[in-house]
Amino acid sequence: MTLIKHELKQGQATLLIWTSVIGFMLAACILIYPEMGTQMSDVGSMFAEMGSFSAAFGMDRLNFGEFMGFFGVECGNVLGLGGAFFSALLGISVLAKEEKEQTAEFLLTHPISRRKTAAQKLVSVLLQIIILNIIVIAVTFISICMIGEEPEIRPLLLLFLAYFILQVETAAICFGISAFISQSGLGIGLGIAALFYFLNIIANLTEDAKFLKYITPFGYTESADIIADKCLKTEYLSVGLVLTALGIGIGFCRYCTKDIHS
């Protein structure tokens, strides 16, 4: 518990900034919707007819004239990308930062096993992701109430659930990598998040690259699918869960046996 509290305290500024930025951008997008909505029928068809560009963002299958269609695309970019970056940064630095800041020697010579250290650090990452999501979901619902929209709840919650799982998966993979590095891995973390995002865009563009959806967690957060099917694609999701477990497992194995250098 001590280490969880310590980690949350150390990360509170970062959490506050990312939560505010993502929450603010989501709220701003929702609040401008009524104004855009009136022009949306024209814009929507235009968006839908931009060929592969539309397909890349799933806009060919979403109705921009409806709130959920608009929210699906907008939410996908703000919460999807923002959340992925945030969780990648958390995951990649959670173990490695102790060696980078040269605090590992201090921390690990206290009577706390490596396994407990890694476990408490992982829990703190999950807690920070949960806190961000709770606040972002609350902000979204308040904003939706403010503009008087009454969207279907199930796909909306499924979208948030999918993004939450995406963040957990990204954090878990980065956590695994974090156990191997002793320098700042920010570049690696951001690179992985961006790579996942672009893999999904490529998968949307051509049928040949569809298999990429199995690799990237953005495969199961595709809002067009979620809104149409009202469920998450289990084939993509199950691969994601396996990758999550692998990231965590490898991270633990490595961290429990690695040499900590000064």
Add this chain to the structure above:
Amino acid sequence: MDAIKTMSLTKYYGKSKGIEDMNLTIEQGDFFGFIGPNGAGKSTTIRTLLGLISPTSGNARILGMDIIKQREDILSQVGYMPSEASFYRNMRVRDVIKFSADLRHRDCSKEAGYLCGRLELDTSKKIRELSLGNRKKVSIICALQHNPELCILDEPTSGLDPLMQREFYAILEERNAKGTTIFVSSHILSEIQRYCRHAAVIREGRLLTSDTTENLGHTDTKRVRLRGVSSLPDLLHIKDVQTDGDSLSFLYGGKLDILLNTLAGLPLTDVSITEPDLEEIFMHYYIDTK
């Protein structure tokens, strides 16, 4: 029971040697010095003992416990002061000290307060505002506040001013008098000679010798200082010659009667023959074994 006992402890970093075949025994209640030049393997030994790095082969026991299997139990009874005093930069001193105590599930506020007072440490400052000396003080408090049975201190005095060094050793001597085993690594021989009862010398990853500091300082070699002559007397077994105007000094490792007979024929105005200090022995004998 021994406080520390290493059995053929060996650590290789890939192909390069950290320590090799280290057999070191430190009794409980001892004040033990661990001497060696930088890069000799002092920190590697300590970091292996504390489980920061795992040994390539061999084993060790601390307070009778296995360093690999009983790491947590060992760490709860050990206070460690790393050579680099690095902490969470944005935390306040008192929060770091409290965090360290919390990780041990102990309330050490009373002892921490006492030590902060003695070391004159301002606990309201942030770590990033501290000088190396003050960070060292934080390190000392984190290593001592829980009254450990064994203190392992890696180059503890670097960065501390002479007054603080004295205060620090005074605290260690008080702890030692109450039964705490003290294990200090250093490359400063004078402090080892002054405070430690036993010492071990390590070089290039190997233990050269382990004995009482008195025996280590006592050799057949003498430091001879002469005044009134400017050229070296005709003697064998002479090392480390230093000249300064009409005086000169050298280490002499031969027979004493030959030395005295030779000196008797010289126009000396002053002469002194003393035991060399550990530093000289270290510099001129262990380095010569290269």
